[in-house]
Amino acid sequence: MSNHILPLDDAYTAYLRDESRLTGKAQSISFPTDEASVLEQLEALRQAGTPVTIQGGQTGISGGAVAQGGHILNLSRMNKVLDISWDADGTALLRAQPGLTMMEMRQAAAAFSGRRRVFWPPEPTSLTATVGGAAATLAKGILSGTGEETYIQSLRLVTEDGAVRTLTQGDGLLEQVLGTEGLPGVFTEVTLRLIPEAAEIWGICVFFEDFDPLCGFVDSLCQDKPQELAVAEYMDASLLKLADSRRSTMVRLKALPEFPATGGAVYLELHGDEASVMAAADKVLELAILSGCEDSQIWAVSGASEVERLRELRIAAQELVGMHYDGLEAGLPRLVTDMTFPQESFRDTAARYRDDPAELDIGCCVYGHILNNHLTASLLPQDAAQHAWAVAMLRRWAGISLSQGGQTAGSYGIGSLQRQLLEGLLPQEKLERCRRVTQELSPNRTFNRSAVL
Amino acid sequence: MDILVCVKQVPSVSEGRLDRKTGTLLRADLPAVLNPYDGRALEMALRLRDQVGGTVRVLTMGPPSAVAVLREAVAMGADSAVLVSDAGFAGADAMATAYTLSQAIRTLPQPQLIVCGRQSTDGDTGQVSGALAAFLNLPFASGVDTVTPAEGDELLLEQRMGRIRVTARYPLPCVISAENETVVPRIPSLRLRLSAAKAQVTQRKLEDFQDTDPSRYGTAGSATRVVRTYRPPETVGKAILSESEVTGQALLDLILGKEALPNV
Numbered sequence: 001m002s003n004h005i006l007p008l009d010d011a012y013t014a015y016l017r018d019e020s021r022l023t024g025k026a027q028s029i030s031f032p033t034d035e036a037s038v039l040e041q042l043e044a045l046r047q048a049g050t051p052v053t054i055q056g057g058q059t060g061i062s063g064g065a066v067a068q069g070g071h072i073l074n075l076s077r078m079n080k081v082l083d084i085s086w087d088a089d090g091t092a093l094l095r096a097q098p099g100l101t102m103m104e105m106r107q108a109a110a111a112f113s114g115r116r117r118v119f120w121p122p123e124p125t126s127l128t129a130t131v132g133g134a135a136a137t138l139a140k141g142i143l144s145g146t147g148e149e150t151y152i153q154s155l156r157l158v159t160e161d162g163a164v165r166t167l168t169q170g171d172g173l174l175e176q177v178l179g180t181e182g183l184p185g186v187f188t189e190v191t192l193r194l195i196p197e198a199a200e201i202w203g204i205c206v207f208f209e210d211f212d213p214l215c216g217f218v219d220s221l222c223q224d225k226p227q228e229l230a231v232a233e234y235m236d237a238s239l240l241k242l243a244d245s246r247r248s249t250m251v252r253l254k255a256l257p258e259f260p261a262t263g264g265a266v267y268l269e270l271h272g273d274e275a276s277v278m279a280a281a282d283k284v285l286e287l288a289i290l291s292g293c294e295d296s297q298i299w300a301v302s303g304a305s306e307v308e309r310l311r312e313l314r315i316a317a318q319e320l321v322g323m324h325y326d327g328l329e330a331g332l333p334r335l336v337t338d339m340t341f342p343q344e345s346f347r348d349t350a351a352r353y354r355d356d357p358a359e360l361d362i363g364c365c366v367y368g369h370i371l372n373n374h375l376t377a378s379l380l381p382q383d384a385a386q387h388a389w390a391v392a393m394l395r396r397w398a399g400i401s402l403s404q405g406g407q408t409a410g411s412y413g414i415g416s417l418q419r420q421l422l423e424g425l426l427p428q429e430k431l432e433r434c435r436r437v438t439q440e441l442s443p444n445r446t447f448n449r450s451a452v453l
Numbered sequence: 454m455d456i457l458v459c460v461k462q463v464p465s466v467s468e469g470r471l472d473r474k475t476g477t478l479l480r481a482d483l484p485a486v487l488n489p490y491d492g493r494a495l496e497m498a499l500r501l502r503d504q505v506g507g508t509v510r511v512l513t514m515g516p517p518s519a520v521a522v523l524r525e526a527v528a529m530g531a532d533s534a535v536l537v538s539d540a541g542f543a544g545a546d547a548m549a550t551a552y553t554l555s556q557a558i559r560t561l562p563q564p565q566l567i568v569c570g571r572q573s574t575d576g577d578t579g580q581v582s583g584a585l586a587a588f589l590n591l592p593f594a595s596g597v598d599t600v601t602p603a604e605g606d607e608l609l610l611e612q613r614m615g616r617i618r619v620t621a622r623y624p625l626p627c628v629i630s631a632e633n634e635t636v637v638p639r640i641p642s643l644r645l646r647l648s649a650a651k652a653q654v655t656q657r658k659l660e661d662f663q664d665t666d667p668s669r670y671g672t673a674g675s676a677t678r679v680v681r682t683y684r685p686p687e688t689v690g691k692a693i694l695s696e697s698e699v700t701g702q703a704l705l706d707l708i709l710g711k712e713a714l715p716n717v
Contacts, residue, residue: 202646204643205640256637257637257638257639281643281647284643295642295643295645298643299640299642299643300642300643300646301641303484303486305465305484305486306486
């Protein structure tokens with residue numbers, strides 16, 4: 001066995017978990033630093049017939065990085081930027097090892113971009129998420145919009161037989177492999193396409209006293225959407241109250257003043273040139289006032305630094321929910337929805353996520369993308385009994401989603417958690433694709449056996 | 454009460470990189486922002502105005518692009534803005550900056566209170582506010598944590614002086630340097646931000662000043678010049694003391710050099 005394959009003793013127990021709060025088990029772990037060491041280690045593991053769980057930043061909330069036996073291949077030390085190249089239109093191709101974090105990617109892009117910054121639209125909200133993990137789950141952050149483009153140009157894939165393949169946009173296989181959560185093999189390089197930031201970026205946060213006027217605002221915004229609207233995120237009253245309660249202990253939130261209202265909020269970003277952004281902002285102001293907001297309830301910032309400050313509120317959602325689960329008894333995994341309801345309105349979905357848990361006295365924070373009605377409900381059970389009721393509720397919601405032709409798992413991944421929780425209710429197209437691609441590339445199911453299938 | 458707040462545009466330090474050879478901040482291409490200390494000073498002034506009435510005017514010395522921080526300040530609620538800009542002001546050190554500001558302020562209706570931030574995140578001297586007060590021949594209070602209107606033409610100020618807090622009455626007009634780490638500057642309303650984008654900004658150049666001698670301004674008027682900014686070299690010898698070894702006497706002996714540094 002390779003001497004880089006380490007027994008998983010007490011020093012490495014932190015690698016048995018991810019943000020799903022599931023805890024797994026494994027016999028060994030390794031930290032390859034390049035493709036050659038990945039190949040060497042996989043060869044040794046193949047000789048021993050050992051299954052492998054691939055790990056990046058352990059920021060996933062579906063348990064995809066939680067091993068259930070076998071070996072953990074942790075790619076966090078494969079974090080180099082290998083190359084950055086620029087097109088005449090200001091687009092960048094950033095080729096990196098899979099363990100590069102979102103924060104490191106930003107820093108690398110900033111170091112070379114000069115005055116006109118670039119960004120990666122799918123960037124997940126967690127800045128410690130890795131490039132490889134984002135590609136494996138097709139993660140989507142708040143800047144991803146509603147389009148299907150992945151902004152991944154190519155990748156190198158090592159399959160269970162030790163073969164190395166380069167997959168490129170347009171070859172058909174890349175699109176099949178992305179989002180299959182590590183089942184076909186190990187990404188050893190990923191090339192991302194970064195696009196120029198808009199010349200002018202404004203962040204606007206509209207706070208509401210009550211749910212109804214907020215829904216009215218969302219309806220009017222969806223009907224009369226400015227072209228410059230790049231981000232539209234919902235944050236419910238529970239999330240705002242949770243943020244208020246944690247304000248003094250979270251660095252992210254300390255820089256924000258008191259919320260002018262806590263019945264719910266809508267966070268928007270306008271991207272464009274100065275004139276068009278200001279015209280769009282005028283429109284947003286008009287819609288917010290017509291929805292009953294006072295001036296003091298509508299925050300607005302401009303410029304990248306200030307927009308980052310306001311984004312922190314939305315980005316803090318995952319961390320706030322995580323803190324709740326930290327206080328629960330061990331073994332209770334995080335319960336989060338990643339469902340779509342294509343036949344209903346924002347109001348219907350948000351109301352369901354608010355009312356159903358309330359009937360059972362279970363806490364719940366709701367946030368997420370407004371424009372495609374892809375909201376996230378993070379359930380906050382207090383104990384094992386409530387956790388069980390919450391699981392039942394998740395399954396009922398999944399049934400409703402499927403009946404409307406919706407997706408019951410998306411960019412958070414299926415992992416092992418959703419596989420268990422939503423058995424029989426998972427998106428069939430994704431399951432089929434994962435089976436097909438895995439059968440083609442790694443038929444012995446060497447990788448991430450406890451996830452997805 | 455008529456309040457004037459001096460603000461500065463600074464590079465967004467959180468995104469900055471250091472030149473490895475010189476240790477200086479690589480400013481080119483960094484977004485420019487309102488100096489965070491001035492943001493807190495402005496918030497203090499706005500709260501005072503909201504409490505007692507009056508106006509808040511903001512003033513900045515810088516290149517034409519510095520108008521952006523004035524618009525930011527107006528978006529936060531300042532009533533008017535002044536840009537002090539002239540090619541002859543470039544390269545000014547703290548003293549020349551303070552003199553320039555004092556000359557500009559003398560061309561405006563006299564404020565009752567002038568508020569400055571504790572320091573800037575790029576220059577870091579913390580000297581401009583005190584020098585400004587001297588040039589204007591006004592009382593100066595540093596480290597001001599809270600401001601409360603008092604009877605007559607006075608303010609009750611709470612100041613931080615290290616671990617000591619001082620409460621004192623200051624006559625108006627005066628200059629204060631704000632130091633309240635807990636103040637969170639307000640985020641502008643969308644309406645104010647939109648109107649700030651079109652706000653008129655008063656300009657002041659050298660020719661507007663009482664003293665138009667160019668040798669008093671910019672590099673020529675500076676008593677100091679920054680030769681190099683660098684990270685100090687790391688200490689070669691280090692003492693590592695366990696909790697059980699740490700006593701006041703042991704630390705004192707180490708600091709006074711009575712004990713040799715252990716080999717580590």
